[in-house]
Amino acid sequence: MQSTYTVTGMTCGHCVAHVTEEVQAVPGVNEVQVTLEGGRMVVTSDAPVDFAAVKEAVAEAGEYEVVPA
Amino acid sequence: MPTSVSAHADARDSIVLDVSGMTCASCAARIEKKLGKVDGVSASVNYATNKALVLAPAGMDVADLIKTVEAAGYGASVPEPDAPPPPDPADALRRRVVVSASLAIPVVLIGMIPALHFMGWQWVSLVLATPVVAWAGWPFHRSMWVNLRHGATTMDTLVSLGTVAAYLQSVYALVVGSRSAMGPDVYFEAAVSIVTFILLGRFFEARARRSAGSALEALLNEGAKQATLVRDGVELLVPADVVAVGDIIVVRPGEKVAADGLVVEGMSAIDASLITGESVPVDVSPGSPVVGGTVNTTGRLLVQATRVGADTQLAQMARLVEQAQTGKAAVQRLADRVSGIFVPVVISIAVLTGIGWALAGAAPNVAITTAVSVLIIACPCALGLATPTALLVGSGRGAELGILISGPEILESTRLVDTIVLDKTGTLTTGVMSVAEVVPLAGTDSGTLRDVVAAAEAGSEHPIGRAIAALGSPLVAADFAAVPGRGVTATVGDLRVQAGSVALLEDRGIGVPEALTRAASDAALLGRSVVLVAWDGQARGLVSVSDTAKPTSAKAVAAYRALGLRPVLLSGDSTAAARHLADQLGITDVVAEVSPADKVAKIRELQDAGATVAMVGDGVNDAAALAQADLGIAMGSGTDAAIAAGDLTLMGSDPVHAADAIRLSRVTLRRIKGNLFWAFAYNVAAIPIAAAGLLNPMIASAAMAFSSVFVVSNSLRLRRFQPLP
Numbered sequence: 001m002q003s004t005y006t007v008t009g010m011t012c013g014h015c016v017a018h019v020t021e022e023v024q025a026v027p028g029v030n031e032v033q034v035t036l037e038g039g040r041m042v043v044t045s046d047a048p049v050d051f052a053a054v055k056e057a058v059a060e061a062g063e064y065e066v067v068p069a
Numbered sequence: 070m071p072t073s074v075s076a077h078a079d080a081r082d083s084i085v086l087d088v089s090g091m092t093c094a095s096c097a098a099r100i101e102k103k104l105g106k107v108d109g110v111s112a113s114v115n116y117a118t119n120k121a122l123v124l125a126p127a128g129m130d131v132a133d134l135i136k137t138v139e140a141a142g143y144g145a146s147v148p149e150p151d152a153p154p155p156p157d158p159a160d161a162l163r164r165r166v167v168v169s170a171s172l173a174i175p176v177v178l179i180g181m182i183p184a185l186h187f188m189g190w191q192w193v194s195l196v197l198a199t200p201v202v203a204w205a206g207w208p209f210h211r212s213m214w215v216n217l218r219h220g221a222t223t224m225d226t227l228v229s230l231g232t233v234a235a236y237l238q239s240v241y242a243l244v245v246g247s248r249s250a251m252g253p254d255v256y257f258e259a260a261v262s263i264v265t266f267i268l269l270g271r272f273f274e275a276r277a278r279r280s281a282g283s284a285l286e287a288l289l290n291e292g293a294k295q296a297t298l299v300r301d302g303v304e305l306l307v308p309a310d311v312v313a314v315g316d317i318i319v320v321r322p323g324e325k326v327a328a329d330g331l332v333v334e335g336m337s338a339i340d341a342s343l344i345t346g347e348s349v350p351v352d353v354s355p356g357s358p359v360v361g362g363t364v365n366t367t368g369r370l371l372v373q374a375t376r377v378g379a380d381t382q383l384a385q386m387a388r389l390v391e392q393a394q395t396g397k398a399a400v401q402r403l404a405d406r407v408s409g410i411f412v413p414v415v416i417s418i419a420v421l422t423g424i425g426w427a428l429a430g431a432a433p434n435v436a437i438t439t440a441v442s443v444l445i446i447a448c449p450c451a452l453g454l455a456t457p458t459a460l461l462v463g464s465g466r467g468a469e470l471g472i473l474i475s476g477p478e479i480l481e482s483t484r485l486v487d488t489i490v491l492d493k494t495g496t497l498t499t500g501v502m503s504v505a506e507v508v509p510l511a512g513t514d515s516g517t518l519r520d521v522v523a524a525a526e527a528g529s530e531h532p533i534g535r536a537i538a539a540l541g542s543p544l545v546a547a548d549f550a551a552v553p554g555r556g557v558t559a560t561v562g563d564l565r566v567q568a569g570s571v572a573l574l575e576d577r578g579i580g581v582p583e584a585l586t587r588a589a590s591d592a593a594l595l596g597r598s599v600v601l602v603a604w605d606g607q608a609r610g611l612v613s614v615s616d617t618a619k620p621t622s623a624k625a626v627a628a629y630r631a632l633g634l635r636p637v638l639l640s641g642d643s644t645a646a647a648r649h650l651a652d653q654l655g656i657t658d659v660v661a662e663v664s665p666a667d668k669v670a671k672i673r674e675l676q677d678a679g680a681t682v683a684m685v686g687d688g689v690n691d692a693a694a695l696a697q698a699d700l701g702i703a704m705g706s707g708t709d710a711a712i713a714a715g716d717l718t719l720m721g722s723d724p725v726h727a728a729d730a731i732r733l734s735r736v737t738l739r740r741i742k743g744n745l746f747w748a749f750a751y752n753v754a755a756i757p758i759a760a761a762g763l764l765n766p767m768i769a770s771a772a773m774a775f776s777s778v779f780v781v782s783n784s785l786r787l788r789r790f791q792p793l794p
Binding site: 009010011012013014015017018060061062063064 | 091092093094095096098099102142
């Protein structure tokens with residue numbers, strides 16, 4: 001299944017890499033796709049992922065905010 | 070080596086890393102976070118300077134930290150120690166000169182002394198001359214080729230043509246024939262001496278050019294090298310470039326402020342003369358902005374950094390210097406300018422000679438050899454000596470007189486300086502505060518006021534207080550107390566004395582009479598700092614302190630005028646203060662209240678109006694203007710940045726020397742022109758002989774010898790240059 005989120009605060013390709021890397025590490029997540037323009041993040045997983053875990057991962061990546069799209 | 074400084078409180082090392090690959094501020098945050106996850110490590114990463122400051126437990130392997138940064142997707146390395154100095158261009162030339170000279174001397178001896186004409190001496194000359202013409206002369210051939218593609222002819226073109234022509238002509242004579250009674254006419258000695266002399270000249274020139282220090286580097290070096298950072302309540306001594314925006318730094322008295330920032334704690338006076346050129350110290354208290362590179366004088370300050378690295382005012386000034394330097398078009402060397410006209414003319418004459426002989430019915434080989442002989446004689450070997458010998462002797466004499474010429478080529482380019490722009494503080498004034506005036510109120514004796522205030526300020530550390538204390542006093546003060554930002558109080562004899570600002574007096578409930586307020590504002594208009602003095606509850610008068618003119622400044626201005634220069638005073642100080650000094654010294658053109666950028670703009674404006682401008686200055690704030698001016702003259706007593714940006718440096722601080730510097734550069738330029746004339750004259754005189762087909766090696770050698778001797782002795786006359794009395 002896929003869940004879509006919006007990440008704000010990203011300024012360059014590095015930010016995208018940081019967010020991708022951290023969210024990828026959340027248990028249960030198979031694939032993460034983040035686009036810089038618009039801050040769209042698509043998370044592919046087998047079971048629904050806890051939003052709190054995603055939120056924590058994004059915060060870990062840096063000064064970013066995430067909301068469900 | 071990592072800069073490892075132990076923190077005072079715990080056993081953590083501070084390590085500085087160069088970080089690469091960061092593209093935005095969030096990268097820096099990311100690396101901080103990753104490093105922070107390593108046990109016991111905390112880090113701050115500065116995006117602007119690409120540096121990370123890492124606090125790690127003692128004994129931590131730097132390689133592990135680098136791995137952590139690399140795992141985050143960035144590069145890290147231990148900062149390189151200062152790069153080795155670039156190779157000296159004179160070294161490469163020296164090798165060519167030595168090889169060329171050691172091969173050329175036998176060739177010249179064999180060629181010129183008939184007793185040495187053993188069997189086949191021409192063939193030995195050929196062997197010796199080949200590497201000289203081909204290898205030692207290679208820079209000229211290459212330069213000729215490069216210039217040819219741009220359709221330009223320079224001195225190198227002439228040298229390359231002359232030597233190759235002489236060499237090929239000689240080889241032809243040897244192999245094919247065209248013998249005179251003495252055997253084949255060979256010009257190997259002409260070819261090798263031209264190459265050797267010109268290389269020697271280039272070598273002199275490279276030596277005379279003081280390793281052109283980068284003004285930019287010198288300017289950035291004016292900044293603080295180290296900063297004391299407060300991190301988690303611990304003071305850490307770190308390299309200044311790891312300070313990040315928002316960091317709190319401690320600046321103790323006598324230290325330089327490491328970044329632009331705001332004072333958050335403490336009171337002091339800041340000496341900003343380095344940056345602004347103003348000698349009056351600026352009092353600061355919490356909330357006051359301070360600029361990196363300025364010096365804290367009296368009190369300990371805590372400063373929060375607001376701008377670091379490339380954003381600081383110092384860095385902006387460095388960029389200004391860089392722009393001024395790159396905007397300055399390279400001036401064509403005189404020898405090249407002359408060659409630009411001379412070479413095409415010579416080639417035309419050679420071609421016409423060949424055609425003339427052919428039309429007159431000469432055999433083709435005769436027509437060609439005659440044409441080539443014109444090229445041979447046209448290249449004067451004294452040409453290579455004309456400029457360098459004059460520069461060498463001129464700059465040597467200058468050095469004896471305390472005038473250091475950093476770019477000798479500047480003497481060629483200055484031609485006629487007609488305007489001299491003078492910085493005020495530190496150039497025409499001493500740059501040191503001293504008492505300008507003691508103004509007693511009615512009923513107070515001037516001498517008493519002076520003695521009392523000098524005694525009261527004796528314990529002061531404030532630059533203004535020290536200037537007053539320097540007056541000296543027979544009286545002795547007790548109970549000295551400094552009131553930060555206000556002034557001082559002390560007991561002198563049985564008088565309770567207050568000396569300082571209006572606020573100090575008002576705090577003590579002492580009224581300031583109108584006469585005193587007026588005197589204070591008059592003095593302030595002249596750019597002076599005013600200290601009000603009161604004792605026993607009553608205002609008694611004031612002492613004003615200012616920067617004063619150097620004793621020789623008026624004489625210097627008169628000397629500039631005598632040289633036909635228009636003096637212009639350019640100052641960052643107030644108009645009234647600048648005007649006041651200008652009137653004292655007899656300067657009519659005054660431009661005041663200018664920023665460093667305005668200084669550059671003003672000089673450009675004068676240049677656009679057709680003036681050739683010399684600029685005399687000493688401060689960091691003058692550096693860009695010095696670079697912009699046609700002739701930048703830096704006071705040796707000034708800052709390294711000014712010295713690096715200038716073309717000439719005056720040892721010491723006497724502005725009269727600037728007049729000597731201009732006189733010396735004028736007379737040196739005159740000698741260079743004379744030298745070039747005579748270098749060409751002998752050879753030009755021989756061109757008709759060559760065109761007539763009468764050239765032989767004897768004539769070529771004689772022309773070369775005469776012009777060389779003349780050029781060298783003409784240059785040596787510069788030794789007799791005398792400074793103004």
